[in-house]
Amino acid sequence: MNTGVKITAFAAAVAATFTAAYGVGAAADPIDQDPRPATHHAAHDGGTLAGHGHGDGHADTTPAGLQVSQAGYTLDLKTARLTAGEKGELRFALRDQQGRPVTSYRREHGKELHLILVSRDLLTYRHLHPTRAADGTWSTPVTLPNAGSYRVLADFTPAAEGATDITLGADLAVSGTYQASALPEAAATTTVDGYTVTLDGELAPGAAAEVTLSVSRNGRPVRDLQPYLGAYGHLVALRSGDLAYLHVHPNGEPGDGTTRPGPGISFTATAPSAGTYRLFLDFKHDGTVHTAAFTVQTGKPATPKTAGAHGDHQH
CATH class of the missing domain: 2.60.40.1930 (Macroglobulin (MG2) domain)
Structure with a gap:
């Protein structure tokens, strides 16, 4: 078949x-x-x-x-x-x-x-x-x-x-014509639209944990991220299997006197259970919104390997 x-x-x-x-x-x-x-x-x-x-x-x-x-x-x-x-x-x-x-x-x-x-x-x-x-x-x-x-x-x-x-x-x-696809493997780095985004930290089941996503382009840190919907980044996490949903916002916001416009965007989040999650980071630079996607495992560090931009993302 x-x-x-x-x-x-x-x-x-x-x-x-x-x-x-x-x-x-x-x-x-x-x-x-x-x-x-x-x-x-x-x-x-x-x-x-x-x-x-x-x-x-x-x-x-x-x-x-x-x-x-x-x-x-x-x-x-x-x-x-x-x-x-x-x-x-x-x-x-x-x-x-x-x-x-x-x-x-x-x-x-x-x-x-x-x-x-x-x-x-x-x-x-x-x-x-x-x-x-x-x-x-x-x-x-x-x-x-x-x-x-x-x-x-x-x-x-x-x-x-x-x-x-x-x-x-x-x-x-x-x-339409359906074709099954596997979830990309867990990775600490992904690329999207010429940007490299690196994930530092890990989700922890039942406990608040901080994760930081850092944006670079052409090997240089991006230090002039633009506000998108009032923040330098928006993070959505979905649990694989049932698609339980998490939407958090960064620690800090533009104009608060302490939050810098990159390269790092930090979030504090709590995963409800052990398992596999897909993270989607929206960030804006040079007038365009980009979405970086990661696969992560709760309680385990991200695998130090680069994963290309998987799937299809759009705003």
């Missing part, structure tokens, strides 16, 4: 992927040493993959992004399927407990909502900022290169009193 199979086999592959993802998620229980609900503001001091509060004093320890409904809000994905290689439109709404579309949000880093679109194999990644219509429907154009199962992650904070940051997730099918 050819490695590239048509949509009939693709459907079976998607079903198998869901089954595997469920098994990993069930086996990799979250480790939560701090029962307080995680928020974007808390993430400045160390983001975790733990879930969010319900507003009743009880925290949901489910890792972010694994549920379509949480804390009284639901992700209503109106686009069920796209076609690989073709421009399409992704549409969705966020609904409250009464089923009403949410139309009022708190801005986080200049945006009402951050949308992450990632393939189950963690090779295709999009960090998008869709447009909201007056009726609460969000939409954004998108072109995805490969067929397969994707995860749509909506990261937002409702304006309602007492609401905290929430990340909801739903599955999206992309039809």
Whole structure:
């Protein structure tokens, strides 16, 4: 049988992927040493993959992004399927407990909502900022290169009193010729668009750990990174298997008098469990946003080898 199979086999592959993802998620229980609900503001001091509060004093320890409904809000994905290689439109709404579309949000880093679109194999990644219509429907154009199962992650904070940051997730099918690909091996260095990014530090299960990502070009450190969404870098981590989601921001920000515009960007983060994670760093230089991707293992140092830019990343 050819490695590239048509949509009939693709459907079976998607079903198998869901089954595997469920098994990993069930086996990799979250480790939560701090029962307080995680928020974007808390993430400045160390983001975790733990879930969010319900507003009743009880925290949901489910890792972010694994549920379509949480804390009284639901992700209503109106686009069920796209076609690989073709421009399409992704549409969705966020609904409250009464089923009403949410139309009022708190801005986080200049945006009402951050949308992450990632393939189950963690090779295709999009960090998008869709447009909201007056009726609460969000939409954004998108072109995805490969067929397969994707995860749509909506990261937002409702304006309602007492609401905290929430990340909801739903599955999206992309039809076409499907070909399975392996996750790149763990590496301390990666390249993207002529830049070299080096990872120093490691994630630790259940404990806050600092990691620093340093940017260079042509062998020289980049010391003039530009702010992107109010920071010199944005980091998203996804757990392989179930795609549990972590979005943290750097330690420090432009204009605070101490944070330098490169070459290093430091983050403090907590992994919920041992396992394999894919890290995506967004940084801006010379007016363009670039995304560097790493595969890491919790509790293990990154392998000192250079890995080329794998997969497909776009803003």
